[in-house]
Structures are given as structure tokens and as C-alpha cells.
Amino acid sequence: MKLTPIAHFHSPFPTKFGIPKQSGLVADLRGEIVFELNFRNADFVRGLDEFDYLWLIWEFSANRHAAASPVVRPPVLGGNEKIGVFATRSPFRPNPLGLSAVRLESIEMTDARGPVIHVLGADLMDGTPIFDIKPYIAYADSHPDARSGFVDRRSWPKLAVVVPDFVEKHFEKAEIEMLRQTLSLDPRPHYQNDPQKVYGMPFAGRDVRFRVADGVLTIVEIKV
DSSP states (O other): OOOOOSEEEEOSOSSSTTOOSSTTSSTTOEEEEEEOGGGOOGGGGTTGGGOSEEEEEEEOTTOOSOOOOSEEOOGGGTTOSOEEGGGSOOSOSSSOEEEEEEEEEEEEEETTTEEEEEEESOOOOTTOEEEEEEEOOHHHHOOTTOOOGGGGGOOOOOOEEEOOGGGGGTSOHHHHHHHHHHHHTOOSOTTOOOTTOOEEEEETTEEEEEEEETTEEEEEEEEO
């Protein structure tokens, strides 16, 4: 079976660094789905606006090397514990396919790009190929009492985020809120905890520089 992208995703994240580890963690994170030429027909999305959530099937396109091990080290476990690849959502897997549930915000009908789907809460990098879109159906897809393996054994504390006034010169209000929510998830590698180290995260055409100390993340610079 040969998979061909039907669309590509556009988001504020040009690289993997900083992208939320799961969809829905940053509920206000905006993105858009732009179809390939063969699918720029309104009939392809007829009735889709009646659903609140969508499933996206996409490619881990930034991972170009083949999976070499049956186990991976999930970052949420500190990068030390080995878990079977099929018991994780690691991008390093035999077939580099991702699955995300996103909230449908709107469908915009355009002349130049056909129907453009605007979504919220995605965990996809800018330019990610999308292979399929399916509606999320609550009665079949929602299992609120289900066990979640090692995830159930972890706590998920968020960082406090300090956004200085100078940040307002570089981003719109909605972008600042998306940035704040993203940074609160702590985008640093989990094995790093140097309070003096300055990290850089590309976001919406800017390089956001920040430090983390005592559970507080402070933006220290925005580079254009």
C-alpha cells in the first residue's frame, strides 16, 4: 500500500522542539489543514462541519531514519525507562504514522486553496503531511474510564510562565496565550535542569528564549 498525502498541516512550530507531546494539551493552539490540489473540492468535506472533533492520521515527517529497536525511552519517564514501542506514542516506530484528535474550529471555503480546515489543539509540526481525516464519534471513540498504562502513574505539574511586557511587541494577544500554554508544559529535554541555561524555541516566526528555575519559566528574549 502506498500512502499519498491528501493535505499538509500549518502551525506556529517549524521544528519539533516545543510541540505539545499530545493533542489537546494546549487547547487554544491554532493550526490549519490545506488540501493538495486533487482534494480542493468542497464535496470532500461536505457534512464535516457537523462534528466537533476530528482524527488526523499523519506522518512523523521529521524522523527520517528507520526504527531500530523494539523499545523506546519515553521522555515523560525521564528518558531512563524502556517501554515497548507499541505501548507508547513514540515517533520512532516501524511505520512513522501519528494519530491526533483535534477540535474543529471552522471550515473556510477559499478560491485559491479550496476548503481550509481550521483546528485547535493539534500536536503537529508545520508542513506535516496528512494522510487521512476522520470524524471523531463520541459514542464509539470516548472511553473515559479506560486505563492509560504508565501515564496513569505519572503526575503532570505545569510550570508557571512569566511573560515580560516586551513580548507584546512580537506577538498578537492570542499568540501570546498559545505560547504561554505551550511553555507551561516545559518543552526542555527532561534530562536537563540547568537554571542558568537559556533555551530557544521557534514559534510563529520568532525564536523565543527562556530560562527555567524553581518551577518558573521566564521568557528572557525574542529574536527575529
